[in-house]
Amino acid sequence: MPGEEVNDSLEAGLPLEQPEQPTLEILRHSAAHLLAAAVTQLYPGTRYDVGPAIEDGFFYNFGMPHGMTLGPSELEAIEKKMGDLVTQKIPFERQILPKPEARKLFAEMGQDLKVAIIDRMPGEVGEVGIYRTGEFVDLCRGPHVPHTGWIKAFRILRSAGVYWRGREENEQLQRVYGTAWFDQDELEKYLHRLEEAEKRDHRRLGKELGLFHLDPTAPGMPYWLPDGFIILSELIQFSRRELRRRGYQEISTPLINESALWKTSGHWEHYQDGMFLMEGENGQTYGAKPMNCPNAMVVFNLGTRSYRDLPLRFSDTGILHRNERSGTLHGLLRVQKFQQDDAHIFIAEDQIAAEYERILEIVDHFYGVFGLTYQLRLGTRPEKYMGDIDTWEEAERILKEILLRQVGESRFTIAPGDGAFYGPKIDIIVDDAIGRSWQLGTVQLDFQIPRRFACSYVGADGAPHTPVVIHRAIYGSLERFIGILIEHFAGEFPLWIAPVQCEFVPVQDDSPEVANAIRDAMHSMQEAGIRVFQSQSAGERMQSRIRSSELRKVPYIVVIGKRDVERGDNVVTVRDTRRNSQATLPLTALTTQLVTEINERRLPGS
Numbered sequence: 001m002p003g004e005e006v007n008d009s010l011e012a013g014l015p016l017e018q019p020e021q022p023t024l025e026i027l028r029h030s031a032a033h034l035l036a037a038a039v040t041q042l043y044p045g046t047r048y049d050v051g052p053a054i055e056d057g058f059f060y061n062f063g064m065p066h067g068m069t070l071g072p073s074e075l076e077a078i079e080k081k082m083g084d085l086v087t088q089k090i091p092f093e094r095q096i097l098p099k100p101e102a103r104k105l106f107a108e109m110g111q112d113l114k115v116a117i118i119d120r121m122p123g124e125v126g127e128v129g130i131y132r133t134g135e136f137v138d139l140c141r142g143p144h145v146p147h148t149g150w151i152k153a154f155r156i157l158r159s160a161g162v163y164w165r166g167r168e169e170n171e172q173l174q175r176v177y178g179t180a181w182f183d184q185d186e187l188e189k190y191l192h193r194l195e196e197a198e199k200r201d202h203r204r205l206g207k208e209l210g211l212f213h214l215d216p217t218a219p220g221m222p223y224w225l226p227d228g229f230i231i232l233s234e235l236i237q238f239s240r241r242e243l244r245r246r247g248y249q250e251i252s253t254p255l256i257n258e259s260a261l262w263k264t265s266g267h268w269e270h271y272q273d274g275m276f277l278m279e280g281e282n283g284q285t286y287g288a289k290p291m292n293c294p295n296a297m298v299v300f301n302l303g304t305r306s307y308r309d310l311p312l313r314f315s316d317t318g319i320l321h322r323n324e325r326s327g328t329l330h331g332l333l334r335v336q337k338f339q340q341d342d343a344h345i346f347i348a349e350d351q352i353a354a355e356y357e358r359i360l361e362i363v364d365h366f367y368g369v370f371g372l373t374y375q376l377r378l379g380t381r382p383e384k385y386m387g388d389i390d391t392w393e394e395a396e397r398i399l400k401e402i403l404l405r406q407v408g409e410s411r412f413t414i415a416p417g418d419g420a421f422y423g424p425k426i427d428i429i430v431d432d433a434i435g436r437s438w439q440l441g442t443v444q445l446d447f448q449i450p451r452r453f454a455c456s457y458v459g460a461d462g463a464p465h466t467p468v469v470i471h472r473a474i475y476g477s478l479e480r481f482i483g484i485l486i487e488h489f490a491g492e493f494p495l496w497i498a499p500v501q502c503e504f505v506p507v508q509d510d511s512p513e514v515a516n517a518i519r520d521a522m523h524s525m526q527e528a529g530i531r532v533f534q535s536q537s538a539g540e541r542m543q544s545r546i547r548s549s550e551l552r553k554v555p556y557i558v559v560i561g562k563r564d565v566e567r568g569d570n571v572v573t574v575r576d577t578r579r580n581s582q583a584t585l586p587l588t589a590l591t592t593q594l595v596t597e598i599n600e601r602r603l604p605g606s
Contacts, residue, residue: 022145024182028053030092030144031151031180036060037090037136038081039176043068048138049113049164049173056190057179061162063113063171070159070174078176079156089149090134094142102128102139113164114139153187154180157194163327196434202486203331209491209552211482211499212332220329220336221321222479227499230531231482232339234497235475236317239341242365246358248313248343253295255319259285265294265449266386270421276323288321293446293471296344297453300467305457307348310467311355315343317478332483339478345470346455352445352468356402359443359472363428366474370485370494371603375411377427377439378403379418386422387448395445396424420471422448428474432488440481444471489604491553492578496598500533502590503554505545507561517565521558521572521587528591530598550577555604556594578604 022030032051039062040046051060064070070078097105099118106114117139118128131140133148145151156178164170181187206212211228214220224232240250262268262275267290276288289295296314305312317339324336347355367374378399381392396419403412403426412426419425425444429437446469456464475481485493495501502525504518522532533554535545542559549557557575564572570587585593 022143022150025053026143027145027151027182028058028180029142030148031154031178032058032060033092033131033133033136033138033140033144034082034085034148034151034154035078035156035176035178036062036138037085037133038078040136042074042077042081045110047111047113050117051138057157057177059175059177061113061164061173061175064174070176075156075159075176079154082151082154082156085134086148086151088134089147091147092142092144093132094144095130095132096127097130099126099128102130105130105137106139109137151180153182153184154178155187155191166325166327168325168327193434193436197436197487200434200487200490201331202333202483205486205491206332206483209499211486214331218337219326220324220334222332222335222337228482230499231485231493231497232478235478235481236339236341238369239317239366239475240315242362243313243315243341243343246313246362247311248315250315250317251296251299252318253292253299253316254289255321256286256288257294259287261294261298262287264452265297266422266452267291267294270384270386274322274324276321289318290320290322291471292316292318292320292340292342293344293449293469294453296469297449297455300346300450300455301453305346305467307457307459307465310347310457311351312346312467313343314345315341317341332479332486335477335479338480340473341475341478342473343471345472346450346457346467347470348457348459348465349468352398352470353402353405355470356399356443357406359470359474360406362474363441363443367428367430369601370488372430372432372488374431374440375413375429375437376403376407377413377415377418377429379415379420379425379427381424382417382419382421384421385419387451391447392424395447399424399426399445420444420446422446423471425471428476430484432484433490438480438484440476440484441474442472442476446471492555492604493553494601494603495555495594496601498553498555499531500552500554501531501594501598502556502558503533503535503549504558504560505535505542505549507542507559511562511565513565514560514562518560521560521570524587525591525594528595530591530594546575553577556590558590 029052032053036048036051040048043065045065047063049061051058099121103115103118106118128139129141131138131142131144156176159174159176161172162175164173179187179190181190206228209227210225211231212225213223215223259268271290275290278286280286296316299314300312319337319339321337324334328334329336345355380396385392423444423446425442427439428441430440431437450467450469455467457467459465504522506514506518508514518534522534525532535549546557555578557577559573559575571584572587572590573582573584574590575582
């Protein structure tokens with residue numbers, strides 16, 4: 001994404017040992033070098049920064065001469081030049097140089113961005129690795145494929161502007177993205193997935209379907225339009241009903257708190273840069289809350305708690321704000337204002353395993369409703385953490401044992417250093433309809449923050465004890481989840497969350513009999529809890545109105561004409577847009593069918 005900071009650790013140190021069989025990551029890293037070789041040959045004076053392999057591809061950052069921009073014609077020329085270099089089978093040749101000599105080499109070449117990388121290396125680094133690909137020289141640990149002839153199935157995808165080292169005060173560079181695979185068939189499959197993803201892009205569909213609006217006056221803070229707000233509300237109501245049955249109590253807490261609260265929780269030290277801050281009239285600093293956990297601690301401390309009260313489950317769907325870098329914002333998937341199906345559960349230590357079992361059951365249910373499969377990922381202690389190592393190691397051990405017992409070793413991975421600053425976490429990784437993975441919900445185990453707030457309950461022994469807190473959001477950001485649902489279903493939502501569930505299309509605009517019949521039918525269906533709408537496109541032909549309804553992804557379209565009214569049997573013609581079928585049936589039967597589908601939360605087409 002434009003603006004993201006790049007880890008340039010691959011550029012430092014000595015070359016890594018060449019494996020017998022290069023991996024896909026090695027192939028893509030080599031393709032990044034091939035890209036840079038092509039760009040520097042085509043455009044002399046180009047300065048180059050870093051070019052790592054990434055998920056599904058690679059990129060390279062360039063400082064282009066004379067401020068030029070790499071547009072479609074330039075990208076086409078670059079891809080062609082890369083193809084020429086592939087046919088030449090140019091070897092990737094590694095060399096070890098003393099750091100001063102490497103610095104001098106890149107300085108003489110005018111590659112100040114590489115010099116800056118060398119200057120950031122620790123003082124104890126005495127030698128570095130470089131790779132030569134013909135005339136192109138790069139600072140790199142490698143490893144690489146033997147020669148450019150290995151890189152046959154590749155494609156240059158797009159370019160974007162990025163800030164050097166991801167910082168907005170720095171120079172803007174040109175980033176070129178590409179993808180590479182071992183064979184052409186895999187490349188074609190990937191390009192097909194990209195085409196499908198473009199068709200499903202939630203930003204385009206969200207605009208076409210009138211779901212949300214993103215305005216430059218409020219970057220990353222979506223306006224929910226009426227139809228989009230229906231989806232958001234249905235998800236919140238579903239979560240509320242399910243959690244209420246499971247013993248959760250919903251609370252609502254302030255949007256803004258004085259900095260003392262965030263200092264107590266530890267967020268001020270660890271998360272201050274991610275907060276929107278403001279000054280009050282008394283000179284104190286306030287912050288819009290980026291998460292709900294400190295507020296939940298305040299609520300817990302309002303009364304005397306007993307071990308009999310535990311588990312004590314507080315849910316909160318309040319609005320949150322996070323001050324994200326502008327370059328990282330992406331539709332609904334990365335926003336600055338959002339809501340979560342959030343909860344904080346206060347428990348005794350011996351209740352951890354049982355409560356996680358209950359939460360994982362909720363995860364199964366919530367994602368199963370949408371036919372989404374998921375994996376789990378255990379994030380362990382980060383570099384900057386709060387508390388003592390012994391407590392962290394115990395929390396990590398507990399979570400790993402729970403995962404092994406509940407889902408098995410094949411259903412989770414471990415992400416070292418990816419935990420929250422106050423505790424390890426289990427993230428929920430969802431696969432969508434076209435095979436993409438998304439990180440959504442999270443379940444975090446916290447021994448630290450309740451200690452900082454002096455939370456306590458009276459145990460069975462009559463003594464005070466500090467509770468453990470589980471922070472959990474199943475869907476995570478509802479904005480992000482809805483964005484993924486839009487793309488997963490390509491805008492064809494399950495009937496229960498579809499903004500308009502049934503639309504009536506009259507054959508004639510000027511028939512009072514038809515108008516009365518539609519009014520009565522709509523009233524009947526609304527009484528049954530069905531969201532209905534009447535086509536209002538006056539003057540348009542019936543087929544044009546039906547096509548308009550289909551483009552808006554309305555699941556059921558009812559066509560009523562004068563003949564239907566004259567029959568007097570309340571039989572209507574119904575078009576099921578998701579199954580591309582049509583049937584004639586009594587209005588009461590249609591109403592029953594829709595109510596059943598809504599109540600059972602059936603998936604489209606099931």
